[in-house]
Amino acid sequence: MRNKEYIRYAEGLHFMLILHDACPCLLLKQTPCTLLARVSMHVLLQIWVKPSAEMQYMYGNNVLKSGLGRITENTPAYTGVVIYSMSDIPLGFGVTAKSTADCRKMDPSGVVVFHQADVGEALRPVLLCHLILCFVSQ
Numbered sequence: 001m002r003n004k005e006y007i008r009y010a011e012g013l014h015f016m017l018i019l020h021d022a023c024p025c026l027l028l029k030q031t032p033c034t035l036l037a038r039v040s041m042h043v044l045l046q047i048w049v050k051p052s053a054e055m056q057y058m059y060g061n062n063v064l065k066s067g068l069g070r071i072t073e074n075t076p077a078y079t080g081v082v083i084y085s086m087s088d089i090p091l092g093f094g095v096t097a098k099s100t101a102d103c104r105k106m107d108p109s110g111v112v113v114f115h116q117a118d119v120g121e122a123l124r125p126v127l128l129c130h131l132i133l134c135f136v137s138q
Helices: 002-022 024-028 032-042 051-058 098-107 121-138
Strands: 048-049 069-071 078-084 090-098 110-117
Touching: 032 078, 048 051, 048 090, 048 098, 051 078, 051 098, 069 098, 069 110, 078 110, 090 121, 110 121
Parallel strands: 048 078
Antiparallel strands: 048 069, 078 090, 090 110
């Protein structure tokens, strides 16, 4: 009998942890993009991607040289950067694979920035949370 009580308690606790972990924006009553927008204003190293490469980045792929629009001068390799669209909308964070000088010499299929996080990762859990809440309320 005790094992069933533990299992029931663990399932409820697991659900609550998933709910709180997946919905930090709902608990804090903030928009998911607030942190990225605030951090991006203070970062010195920035990379802009072409419109054709935006969705590839948002799906979790690395930024290739063919999708690179602009890059901050003298950006060293393996440093953190903020990825922007060409219309200056912050899309996420990444780590440079090559320096600015190396980017000029490489072929178009080479990786310029390694994907770390994007805005879609903040929005997906919120949508999942809304689905869970709709399912639970029925």
